Amino acid sequence: MARNGGVAWMRTTDKIDGYDLSTSDTEEVHVLAVDDSLVDRKVIERLLRISSCKVTAVDSGRRALQYLGLDEEIQKKETNGFDGLKVDLIITDYCMPGMTGYELLKKVKESSAFREIPVVIMSSENVIARIDRCLEEGAEDFIVKPVKLSDVKRIIDYTTTELREGEQREGARAKRRGINKRKQREGDDDLSSSPPSTLSSSTSSPSSSIQSATAPSSPSTLDSPTRRLKMTSSE
Amino acid sequence: FFCWEKGFLDAQFLQLQQLQDESNPDFVVEVVSLFFDDSEKLLNDLTMALDQPNVDFKKVDAHVHQLKGSSSSIGAQRVKNACIAFRSFCEEQNIDATLRCLQQVKQEYYLVKNKLETMLRLEQQIVAAGGSIPMIELGF
Numbered sequence: 001m002a003r004n005g006g007v008a009w010m011r012t013t014d015k016i017d018g019y020d021l022s023t024s025d026t027e028e029v030h031v032l033a034v035d036d037s038l039v040d041r042k043v044i045e046r047l048l049r050i051s052s053c054k055v056t057a058v059d060s061g062r063r064a065l066q067y068l069g070l071d072e073e074i075q076k077k078e079t080n081g082f083d084g085l086k087v088d089l090i091i092t093d094y095c096m097p098g099m100t101g102y103e104l105l106k107k108v109k110e111s112s113a114f115r116e117i118p119v120v121i122m123s124s125e126n127v128i129a130r131i132d133r134c135l136e137e138g139a140e141d142f143i144v145k146p147v148k149l150s151d152v153k154r155i156i157d158y159t160t161t162e163l164r165e166g167e168q169r170e171g172a173r174a175k176r177r178g179i180n181k182r183k184q185r186e187g188d189d190d191l192s193s194s195p196p197s198t199l200s201s202s203t204s205s206p207s208s209s210i211q212s213a214t215a216p217s218s219p220s221t222l223d224s225p226t227r228r229l230k231m232t233s234s235e
Numbered sequence: 236f237f238c239w240e241k242g243f244l245d246a247q248f249l250q251l252q253q254l255q256d257e258s259n260p261d262f263v264v265e266v267v268s269l270f271f272d273d274s275e276k277l278l279n280d281l282t283m284a285l286d287q288p289n290v291d292f293k294k295v296d297a298h299v300h301q302l303k304g305s306s307s308s309i310g311a312q313r314v315k316n317a318c319i320a321f322r323s324f325c326e327e328q329n330i331d332a333t334l335r336c337l338q339q340v341k342q343e344y345y346l347v348k349n350k351l352e353t354m355l356r357l358e359q360q361i362v363a364a365g366g367s368i369p370m371i372e373l374g375f
Binding site: 037047095 | 247250251253254259262265266269270272273297300301303304305307308309310
């Protein structure tokens with residue numbers, strides 16, 4: 001199937017490939033993706049693979065814990081994962097039946113073996129209180145759905161850098177980020193708990209992952225709650 | 236394609252198309268098929284749930300939330316928006332309004348399904364005939 005006329009596609013793929021080649025000079029990042037939605041699992045899996053990651057996708061928090069070997073009911077050695085593959089990053093949906101992403105986050109952060117694994121939360125709802133709660137519990141980042149390639153790339157970039165630098169400061173950093181982020185939020189207006197998105201996405205720019213009514217005060221630099229966090233962490 | 240002009244599909248769908256390449260030539264078709272299966276099951280569940288003598292609005296809301304999520308991930312904007320309205324009536328526990336919403340969601344779903352199927356079929360035909368699919372540059 002030769003799609004030689006689709007120049008834009010080829011260019012995009014080349015760009016992605018080029019990017020991947022430059023970031024995956026170390027070993028591949030292994031991501032554990034958790035989402036109860038089949039559609040979302042398929043999409044996140046593809047987004048991660050295109051970003052040169054190894055992916056293990058599961059459909060519940062329970063299964064995620066089982067995979068890590070943290071499920072109390074299943075006796076597993078506390079080694080790095082079911083099949084010996086070390087997990088470098090966990091990316092999980094927030095709203096899931098049974099165990100929520102938040103509960104999964106807590107369990108991971110409570111475990112001595114796995115608390116250093118960065119956990120990213122995804123949610124279709126851009127609720128400040130929820131974001132705060134997750135960050136305070138130690139989440140690395142918070143992505144508003146639908147997830148885009150730029151979101152994934154940013155996370156992977158960040159994770160790869162973290163892996164290289166070592167994770168000693170992670171606990172302190174997460175706490176600090178929570179405080180800094182709250183301070184930053186106080187400076188922003190229009191950030192009271194927002195209802196689910198009603199904005200027509202045809203008016204949003206491709207780089208923006210905001211789908212809700214929260215308006216950033218400086219649109220050019222802060223176009224997503226997660227990007228705000230990234231800036232805070234570098235302060 | 237007409238889909239974008241009438242708001243049936245938003246930028247997220249474009250994002251999915253960008254994830255398709257020669258190593259994954261059927262990605263969009265696969266995701267869209269999953270979406271169809273998932274949605275039809277949810278619509279059935281919703282129909283049944285709203286047909287009960289004592290409607291469990293929490294359950295209804297949970298189903299709508301799921302449908303909103305998957306339609307958002309696919310870029311089915313009108314379905315997603317119909318779900319948002321639906322959820323607000325679930326909160327109010329308004330039977331009549333939620334039944335109307337269900338009809339609205341079904342309508343939007345079948346519309347976008349039709350458009351997607353037509354578009355994907357067209358693409359397959361073009362490619363089979365040795366042509367190529369231009370990537371639409373949209374001024375989002």
